Amino acid sequence: MRLRKALFATTLMAAAPAAASASTITGPYVNIGGGYNLVQTQHGRFAPTTFADGTDNAGGTKSKFRHKDGFTGFGAFGWGFGNGLRAEVEGVYNYSQINHRSYTGVNGHTGGHDESYGGLVNVLYDIDLKQFGLDVPVTPFVGVGAGYLWQRYSPVTTNYVNGAYNRVGGTNGGFAYQGIVGAAYDIPGVPGLAITTEYRMIGQTFTDGAYQSTSGRANGQLAKGNVNFDHRFNHQFILGLRYAFDTAPPPPPPQPVTAVPSVAPARTYLVFFDWDKSNLTPRARQIVAEAAQASTHVQTTRIEVNGYTDNSAAHPGARGQKYNQGLSIRRANSVKAELVRDGVPATAIDIHGYGEAHPLVPTGPNTREPQNRRVEIILH
Known part of the structure; x- marks a missing residue:
């Protein structure tokens, strides 16, 4: 439900009217932005076991970690080639709360958060709608990116009703990739400055974490192990500000041509x-x-x-x-x-x-x- 609402909000932002269409970028530009970060539910496999079910088997136990609210922020430096194509390097930070864990065998409450941060290289393309006969005040763009992100659990703790607990923490990195869909709107009177709206989907390969647990141990004895998470998918809805340095001011309107009265011959x-x-x-x-x-x-x-x-x-x-x-x-x-x-x-x-x-x-x-x-x- 939250994902559908966020997608609807992004659609409304992209359809909103603007003062003038964003111009094609030639040369350097900078871009900053931030917004809502929604992370899909992740699966974690514990080894040798979570001990949450009161047993001490070595077969491992899988749990689902459900994310709640989060946010994202990024800064980028790029270069426009004058033909709609752009390339940029960006640094990104993502934060997400974790408020539920299932398949524990024993009821309990889970709380904590995770975060990811790192850098990506993006290639984007600005679409000039005028080539399709559409004179609308917006320049859509699409893009893809790849890079490396670290994921940190800080920490995520499950407190069981029987007094035991399970805590996941640690930092690990992995390959990351993203797809970008957005639109840019020029700010009237400020050449090169534009407001951007974007939807991004960031995928990150599995990461590992460490855990410790007292569940299933007599006298609160501490058990330790590793947890392996599957892909982490972030759905992001972003509002940004972009400035292109080499954007020339629009040419002045053409001056009316004053007809020179013809001089009749003598x-x-x-x-x-x-x-x-x-x-x-x-x-x-x-x-x-x-x-x-x-x-x-x-x-x-x-x-x-x-x-x-x-x-x-x-x-x-x-x-x-x-x-x-x-x-x-x-x-x-x-x-x-x-x-x-x-x-x-x-x-x-x-x-x-x-x-x-x-x-x-x-x-x-x-x-x-x-x-x-x-x-x-x-x-x-």
């Missing part, structure tokens, strides 16, 4: 002029009006008006180049004035005159080219 309008003229033709006025209207429909920060001429000139030589430079500025001013008449603020307009520089169509010297006699309206 819009360019071309206004052409007759040779050696700076006045606007009717077609030129239409183009300027289109540019003025467009400047009110798009986000315009600056309007650039650039005047040009071809490389022909009404005057030869350097004087002609100087003349064309002035002509390009007059053409730019004509366009600016028309833009202002169409509602564009004069302060938003920058004018430049480039004369014969930057021809739209490359030509030979002193060539009249209509496309080079132009003003460019650029909306930035």
